[in-house]
Amino acid sequence: MQQETYKPGEHPDLPPPSNTIGPMAWIRENLLSSPTNIVMTALSAWFLYEIIPPTLEWVFLDAAFTGENRDECRAKAAGACWAFISERFNLFTYGFYPHESRWRVDLSFLLLLIALVAVLWDRAPFRKQGLYFACAYPFIAGWLLLGGYGLEPVETDKFGGFMLTLVVGVTGIAFSLPIGILLALGRQSDLLAIRLFSVGFIEFIRGVPLITLLFVASTMLNYFLPRGTTFDLLLRVLIMVTLFSSAYMAEVIRGGLQAIPKGQYEAADAMGLKYWTSMRLIVLPQVLKISIPGIVNTFIGLYKDTTLVIIIGLLDPLGIGRSSLADTKWTGLSNEVYLFVAIFFFISCFGMARYSLYLERKLETEHKR
Amino acid sequence: MTGMVTSRKGISLSRTWNDKETRSVIIQIVAICLILGFFAYIIRNAYINLEAIGKGFSYNFLWQPSSYDINQHFIEYTSRSSHFRAMMVGILNTLLVAVCGIALATLLGFILGVLRLSRNWLTNKLAYVYIEYVRNVPVLLHILLVYGVIVHSLPVPKQAISLNEGAFLTNRGFFMPAPVFETLFWIVPMLILAGIGFMMWFRKHARRVQDETGHHYPVFWIGLGVMAGIPIVAYFILGAPITWDIPELKGFNFKGGMVIRPEFIALWLALSCYTAAFIGEIVRAGIVAVDYGQTEAASALGLKRNRVLNLVVIPQALRIIVPPLTSQYLNLTKNSSLAIAIGYMDILATIGGISLNQTGREMECMIIVLLLYLALSLMISAVMNWYNNRIKLVER
Numbered sequence A: 001m002q003q004e005t006y007k008p009g010e011h012p013d014l015p016p017p018s019n020t021i022g023p024m025a026w027i028r029e030n031l032l033s034s035p036t037n038i039v040m041t042a043l044s045a046w047f048l049y050e051i052i053p054p055t056l057e058w059v060f061l062d063a064a065f066t067g068e069n070r071d072e073c074r075a076k077a078a079g080a081c082w083a084f085i086s087e088r089f090n091l092f093t094y095g096f097y098p099h100e101s102r103w104r105v106d107l108s109f110l111l112l113l114i115a116l117v118a119v120l121w122d123r124a125p126f127r128k129q130g131l132y133f134a135c136a137y138p139f140i141a142g143w144l145l146l147g148g149y150g151l152e153p154v155e156t157d158k159f160g161g162f163m164l165t166l167v168v169g170v171t172g173i174a175f176s177l178p179i180g181i182l183l184a185l186g187r188q189s190d191l192l193a194i195r196l197f198s199v200g201f202i203e204f205i206r207g208v209p210l211i212t213l214l215f216v217a218s219t220m221l222n223y224f225l226p227r228g229t230t231f232d233l234l235l236r237v238l239i240m241v242t243l244f245s246s247a248y249m250a251e252v253i254r255g256g257l258q259a260i261p262k263g264q265y266e267a268a269d270a271m272g273l274k275y276w277t278s279m280r281l282i283v284l285p286q287v288l289k290i291s292i293p294g295i296v297n298t299f300i301g302l303y304k305d306t307t308l309v310i311i312i313g314l315l316d317p318l319g320i321g322r323s324s325l326a327d328t329k330w331t332g333l334s335n336e337v338y339l340f341v342a343i344f345f346f347i348s349c350f351g352m353a354r355y356s357l358y359l360e361r362k363l364e365t366e367h368k369r
Numbered sequence B: 001m002t003g004m005v006t007s008r009k010g011i012s013l014s015r016t017w018n019d020k021e022t023r024s025v026i027i028q029i030v031a032i033c034l035i036l037g038f039f040a041y042i043i044r045n046a047y048i049n050l051e052a053i054g055k056g057f058s059y060n061f062l063w064q065p066s067s068y069d070i071n072q073h074f075i076e077y078t079s080r081s082s083h084f085r086a087m088m089v090g091i092l093n094t095l096l097v098a099v100c101g102i103a104l105a106t107l108l109g110f111i112l113g114v115l116r117l118s119r120n121w122l123t124n125k126l127a128y129v130y131i132e133y134v135r136n137v138p139v140l141l142h143i144l145l146v147y148g149v150i151v152h153s154l155p156v157p158k159q160a161i162s163l164n165e166g167a168f169l170t171n172r173g174f175f176m177p178a179p180v181f182e183t184l185f186w187i188v189p190m191l192i193l194a195g196i197g198f199m200m201w202f203r204k205h206a207r208r209v210q211d212e213t214g215h216h217y218p219v220f221w222i223g224l225g226v227m228a229g230i231p232i233v234a235y236f237i238l239g240a241p242i243t244w245d246i247p248e249l250k251g252f253n254f255k256g257g258m259v260i261r262p263e264f265i266a267l268w269l270a271l272s273c274y275t276a277a278f279i280g281e282i283v284r285a286g287i288v289a290v291d292y293g294q295t296e297a298a299s300a301l302g303l304k305r306n307r308v309l310n311l312v313v314i315p316q317a318l319r320i321i322v323p324p325l326t327s328q329y330l331n332l333t334k335n336s337s338l339a340i341a342i343g344y345m346d347i348l349a350t351i352g353g354i355s356l357n358q359t360g361r362e363m364e365c366m367i368i369v370l371l372l373y374l375a376l377s378l379m380i381s382a383v384m385n386w387y388n389n390r391i392k393l394v395e396r
Helices: A022-030 A035-061 A070-076 A083-087 A089-094 A099-120 A127-146 A161-187 A192-207 A210-224 A233-259 A262-270 A275-290 A292-312 A317-325 A334-363 B002-009 B013-018 B020-052 B083-116 B121-135 B139-153 B183-213 B219-237 B262-289 B292-300 B305-341 B347-359 B362-391
Strands: B161-164 B167-170 B173-176 B178-181 B242-245 B248-250 B253-255 B258-260
Touching (some): A089 A317, A262 A275, B305 B347
C-alpha cells in the first residue's frame, strides 16, 4: 500500500476524532459528562416533564377561546378561558378612553413606533429628522391624548390599560435620564450647597418605597399647593415616578463618572474647556456608554413599577384586570388576567434588556483580551 | 504694568462672573435661596391649608383607639388598642417579612447563581429561563399571582390537605402544631447560645493555630456538634420538654396551633422568588469575575476542590457580590410595602393606610411612614457596610 509522504509541517489537518463531534458528542459533553451531571440532567428533565405538559394543556390545548361568560367557558374546557381577555381587549388597551377618539391613541402608538425606530436603529432612513421627531414626540403625544387646540379634550381619569402604562413609562424614561444626569453631576460638584442638596435628595428618594411617594402624591400633595389649586392625579404620579427613577439614574451615572480615569477630566481642563463643554464633549459620552446596562436596568425597573399606580386607584392593565374580575360574569379568572399582563410586561422588558446587550456590544471599542 | 493693575480694580459684572471663587459663591447662594424659598413656600401653603380646614398638626391621634383588627400580631393587640400600637404591629410585620424574605432570597439566589454556572446545559438554561421570566415581570404581579393561587386553588379548611400529623394546608393559611414549652426547656436555648459563643471563640482560635502551625481543625463539624448536637442530646435527656398544641377543625376554620396566613405566605414567596432572580445574576457575575488563574493557582498548591472554592474563590467573589447584594436587600424591604395590595398589615397598611383613612391625618401619618422606611433602609445599609468592610481587601 502506497503511503503518502509529507514534508514536516505540511500534513493536512486530520478530521477530529468522531467521538468529539456531532450531536451525540455534544450530549455527552454537556449533559452526561459526570455522575453529578447525569443526576442534574435527570432532575431537570423530570422538572420539565412535570411543568410543560400541564401548562401547555392549560394555556392552549384545553383552553376555551370563545364564550359569553365563565360558565360557558368552563363547560367547554377545563383550562384557561381566553374569551374573557378577548372580550375585554379594548378595555385592556385603551382603558375608558372615549370610543370616538380612540384613533388618537392608535395614532400616538404608531408615532411612538416611528420615534423608537429612529432612536434605536442607527441606519434607519431619515434618521436625523427622526431624532428631531423623537424629541418632539412626548409633546405631540401629549397633545393627541389630552386634546385641546382643535381636538376634543379628554380627562386623564379616562386613561387606562396599556396606554396608561406607556404614558407613565415613556414620560418617566424620557425625563428621568436628563434629571438623573444633573443630579449625578450635582453630587460630584465642587459647590457644597449643590452637592448637599443632591445627596439629600438622592438618598431620601432611594430610602423610601415608590408606593409611599405615590401615597404622598395622592393624599398630601394638595396641602403643599396654594389654597384652591389642585392638579391632576396622573400628573402628580408622573412627577413622582420621574423623580423616583431619576434618583436611581443619578447613582448609575455617578458610577460611570467615577469609572472615568481622572486624566480625562484633567485633559479636558488642560484644553481650556469650560465645565459644561468638557462634560458634554469629553466626560458624558464616555460615562453614558459605560453606564448603558445600568441605565437600561433603571428603565426596566421604572417600566415595571408603573403597575404600582393601581394601589392609588389608577387603572393600568393590572387594575383593569382586577376590576374586571369583580364582574360576576367572569369571576375567578385571575390566572388568565395575570398571565396575559405578565406576557405584555415580559415582552417589553425582555426587549429592552436584549437591546441594551446589543448596544453594549456595538459600542464596545476596547480590545478584547 | 501699573495701568493693568488699576484697570483690574473696577467692578464689572463679567469679571466677577469669570472669577471662579466668586462665581461658585454666587451660584451656591442662589441655590440655597431657591431651595429655602421653595420649602418656605410649601410649608406656608401647608400651614394655610391646614388652618383653613381647622386641622392643625398634631400627633395626639396616636393614642386614640384604632378600632380596627389586625389578624397577624406578635404583640397583644385588639381593636381597642391605640393607633400607636397598630403602628408597632405594622413595624413588626414588615420586619418579619423582610427578614424571612432576605433569608430565603439569599438562599435561592445563591442556588440560582450556581445553577447558572453549571456545566450542565439543561440546568443552566432552566435557571436562565427562570431568571429572565421573573426579572421581567413586575413584582406586584408576582405577589397578586401567588396570592390568587393560594386563595383560589387551595381547598377550604373542611377539605384541607393534610401534610403531616397536625399540619394542614388550606386557603385560610398553613396550620401547624404550636410548641408549648415546659419548665425545663429554657436549658436548651441557653445551650445553643453558649454553643454559638464557644464557636465564635473557637473559629478565631483555629485560624490563629492554622496561621502559626498550619494545623487545620475541621471547624465546620466541630461547630455543628457543639451548636446542634449538644442541645439535641440535652433535649432528650431532659425528657423532650415540649408538647404540641395541634390545630383542630371547629366549624368553618381550624382552632389552636399556629397559623401562617396566606397574605404572609404570598408576600414572602413572591418577594423572595423575585429578589432571588436578581441575586442569582449578582452571584454568577461575582464568581465569574474572579480570575480563573486564582482557581488554577490554588489547585497548583494542592488544595482540594471544595477548599479552592471556600478559601480562594468565594472570599474574592464576596467582595464583588456584597455591594449589589445590599441594594437587593434594600429593594426587598422596600417592595414589602406592596403588602397593601393583598391586605398584609405592614407599616404602610396600618399607619399609612387604615389609620390614615380613619383619622384623616394624612400629613402626620405619611411623615411617620417615610421616616420609618428611611430608618429601616439606613439600618440595613449600616449592617451591610459593616460586613463589607470586614471582608474587603486590605490594601497598603
